[in-house]
Amino acid sequence: MFSVFAYTSIAALTAAVFMPETNMSYKRRLSIIFRRTGFLREYRDLYGNLKQGLPKYLGETTAGNYAEYSYSIPLGNVLSESLEKAIVEAFDVPVKVYAEGGRLYVRFYNENLPENISYAKVPNRGGYVVPIGKSLDGWLFHNFDKTPHMTVAGATRQGKTVFLKNVLTYLSERHGEDIRFYMIDLKGGLEFGRYAKLPQVVEVASDASEAAEVFTKLRQQMNETMAYFRDNGYTNIVNTPIKQRTFIIIDEAAQLTPEPFMDDEEKKLMQYCQWCMAEITRIAGALGWRLIHATQYPTADSLPRAVKQNADAKMAFRLPTELASRVAIDENGAEYLPNPGRGIYRTVDRQIVQVPYLSDEEMAKRLKLTKRSVITWGELGERRDDRVRTNEVPTENDRDIIEFE
CATH class of the missing domain: 3.40.50.300 (P-loop containing nucleotide triphosphate hydrolases)
Structure with missing residues (x-):
């Protein structure tokens, strides 16, 4: 009942979460995952009714090899193993998910780890x-x-x-x-x-x-x-x-x-x-x-x-x-x-x-x-x-x- 999207079946919703369309933005995919996994905040509307909504989006940071999205962690929620797994498996790029200081960070890398690294390259x-x-x-x-x-x-x-x-x-x-x-x-x-x-x-x-x-x-x-x-x-x-x-x-x-x-x-x-x-x-x-x-x-x-x-x-x-x-x-x-x-x-x-x-x-x-x-x-x-x-x-x-x- 928390989803803002209408799907004809649970299978369709699952596909949208774990196998999203390639043209769907990272931010939109994360929104779907948050709703699907119940990672939501509670608030009251103008009439005093208790509602549920997405966690507050705090912004995006970019660096040489990644883009990172940050969200406030709703009260009563934690970064669970199931949430982390849902996020990681929903994307075809390397993803790092971590929590720090009451915030959730999701980092998307634009490169993969190499399968072999020489010991000679280890820094001193x-x-x-x-x-x-x-x-x-x-x-x-x-x-x-x-x-x-x-x-x-x-x-x-x-x-x-x-x-x-x-x-x-x-x-x-x-x-x-x-x-x-x-x-x-x-x-x-x-x-x-x-x-x-x-x-x-x-x-x-x-x-x-x-x-x-x-x-x-x-x-x-x-x-x-x-x-x-x-x-x-x-x-x-x-x-x-x-x-x-x-x-x-x-x-x-x-x-x-x-x-x-x-x-x-x-x-x-x-x-x-x-x-x-x-x-x-x-x-x-x-x-x-x-x-x-x-x-x-x-x-x-x-x-x-x-x-x-x-x-x-x-x-x-x-x-x-x-x-x-x-x-x-x-x-x-x-x-x-x-x-x-x-x-x-x-x-x-x-x-x-x-x-x-x-x-x-x-x-x-x-x-x-x-x-x-x-x-x-x-x-x-x-x-x-x-x-x-x-x-x-x-x-x-x-x-x-x-x-x-």
Whole structure:
């Protein structure tokens, strides 16, 4: 009863909303969608009768690659998932829908995201940031000093491991002396084992037993670091002179999920690993630890609740089902991503990006260039198998030097 247009059937109305005529203006199509979805404001006419009308149109903004329409959000309404979906699916151009400050914004782009972007095109940024990818609004970066932990999900060959390699390469190129990596590569070490001798990589674990050993060492380091922070009155590494950051990257984390067919000892091992992951995300972010939890198919078992709750950054590549998408990023959409490397990055907001492609050959070439000759991690522990282990947080006065060939 809210429509101002007369249609002979519901099917005709639906067609007008979701498959509008090409010569219909964006503004008119949006008006139809608002009426069809009940996104309306209430007002009283001259006779005091309560009426419903379209949300107030506030204007149009144009830029180089988009036109944006803004509306006031009627009292009692919100930008719902169904409204966003109705708007996005009604147009044959890329559309971004978002709400901010009591206003609804609908942005229409005049270009599509490319299906492939070279890592060589990634801009240089300072700080402990990594490129998430390129969106229609430009390059998007994640700052690990602001949001320490991240979950990553994606089906086989959809871009998850390439993204992890971007993280390793970008940080190593820019922070070679201040970064440590613990790689838990549960593909048997096939993806990251080749980088075990890089000076930034402390250890590579290739199965659950090795992962448990790494977590045990990390727990010890966390306790020592926490005592160091207490002694020096530190509460967050960001507000200290300490430059070192420790990244724990777990690829195929579902391999650490206890299964019914396992014996008790194996289950306990898996549960211990999951508890350690949760402990890192709960308390170690302020100490300089950053955990990236990656899995092919996220479930409530393979993505522990404590890890998900404490990892405020979420990245999803294409997933097989809506359920998997909701587990990964708390909403659907990842099941519809069109090509490898296309992802949804979510913190408070949601961004669709194309992750830059980095080949193994280019990665190896770049990391050779960043092999450093000195490290300043403070009092260093033993050096074994060309890997450096340290149990102490560095200070400004540390000048320990180890030569690498």
